[in-house]
Amino acid sequence: MPVEEFVAGWISGALGLVLGHPLDTVKVRLQTQTTYRGIIDCVVKTYRQESLLGFFKGMSFPIASIAMVNSVLFGVYSHTLLALTATSHQERRAQPPSFTHVFIAGCTGGFMQVYCLAPFDLIKVRLQNQTEPRARPPGSPPPRYRGPVHCAVSIFQEEGPRGLFRGAWALTLRDTPTLGIYFVTYEWLCRQSTQDGQNPSSATVLVAGGSAGIASWAVATPLDVIKSRLQMAGRKPGAYRGVLDCVVSSARQEGLGVFFRGLTINSARAFPVNAVTFLSYEYLLRSWG
Numbered sequence: 001m002p003v004e005e006f007v008a009g010w011i012s013g014a015l016g017l018v019l020g021h022p023l024d025t026v027k028v029r030l031q032t033q034t035t036y037r038g039i040i041d042c043v044v045k046t047y048r049q050e051s052l053l054g055f056f057k058g059m060s061f062p063i064a065s066i067a068m069v070n071s072v073l074f075g076v077y078s079h080t081l082l083a084l085t086a087t088s089h090q091e092r093r094a095q096p097p098s099f100t101h102v103f104i105a106g107c108t109g110g111f112m113q114v115y116c117l118a119p120f121d122l123i124k125v126r127l128q129n130q131t132e133p134r135a136r137p138p139g140s141p142p143p144r145y146r147g148p149v150h151c152a153v154s155i156f157q158e159e160g161p162r163g164l165f166r167g168a169w170a171l172t173l174r175d176t177p178t179l180g181i182y183f184v185t186y187e188w189l190c191r192q193s194t195q196d197g198q199n200p201s202s203a204t205v206l207v208a209g210g211s212a213g214i215a216s217w218a219v220a221t222p223l224d225v226i227k228s229r230l231q232m233a234g235r236k237p238g239a240y241r242g243v244l245d246c247v248v249s250s251a252r253q254e255g256l257g258v259f260f261r262g263l264t265i266n267s268a269r270a271f272p273v274n275a276v277t278f279l280s281y282e283y284l285l286r287s288w289g
């Protein structure tokens with residue numbers, strides 16, 4: 001079993017994640033709160049009230065879990081290609097798989113990673129939305145969750161084990177097709193500027209990886225908004241009854257534009273994050289032979 005693909009998936013994911021987390025926090029806040037006028041307003045308010053640390057809220061669990069999530073994604077992707085085309089990753093440069101196979105493998109990887117990602121993503125979103133500064137003025141109420149573990153335990157106690165998977169269905173719908181698009185875009189762009197049988201250059205990998213991130217996030221953004229809202233709603237009375245209910249009531253109350261909230265920031269974040277993810281992934285796999 002190609003263990004190195006799982007490890008490469010983890011290290012590359014963690015690097016990308018740290019880089020993109022501040023933008024991710026701004027995005028989550030814009031998608032789920034109505035107090036900000038736009039990106040700049042959100043950045044300024046977050047910085048004033050919570051300092052630079054505010055942008056890094058909710059990062060520790062994603063870093064710890066990206067190991068599992070990305071190794072499932074890249075590992076399942078590679079194993080599905082192995083099953084479909086009978087080629088290992090070393091052989092795939094000489095015998096490239098068809099884009100249909102790449103798409104199926106990407107969707108399979110996307111589908112499988114959701115079940116690892118869902119609880120960690122939920123905790124991340126809940127912590128990112130806590131706008132209380134770390135040093136609170138005396139007398140002000142403490143934030144609802146004291147940290148990731150407290151957050152996980154509280155959700156478990158208040159909403160039961162299923163509560164930890166709130167928004168998981170929306171996440172499945174968001175990630176299954178869009179990770180197919182992700183790997184197809186990456187492979188297609190790499191092959192455009194690489195001679196047959198050769199490894200793509202670092203510049204090619206950076207551009208193809210970054211573009212794969214943008215393409216997949218552009219398609220994923222509407223369901224990303226729905227997912228974040230379902231995750232924040234919890235069991236509050238009047239909360240959405242499900243994905244469809246959330247789609248309909250968000251559109252009714254805020255217009256169709258609501259589905260594109262976070263699109264600019266998702267794209268800005270997606271390029272560097274996924275350029276770094278693919279560059280380190282390719283680099284690690286090559287250096288391990």
Ligand SMILES: C[N+](C)(C)CCCC[C@H](N)C(=O)O
Pocket residue numbers: 013174175178179182213216217220270273274
């Ligand atoms: C499928 N979807 C577009 C949601 C994500 C694809 C890129 C995943 C990467 N870890 C990132 O955070 O950018």
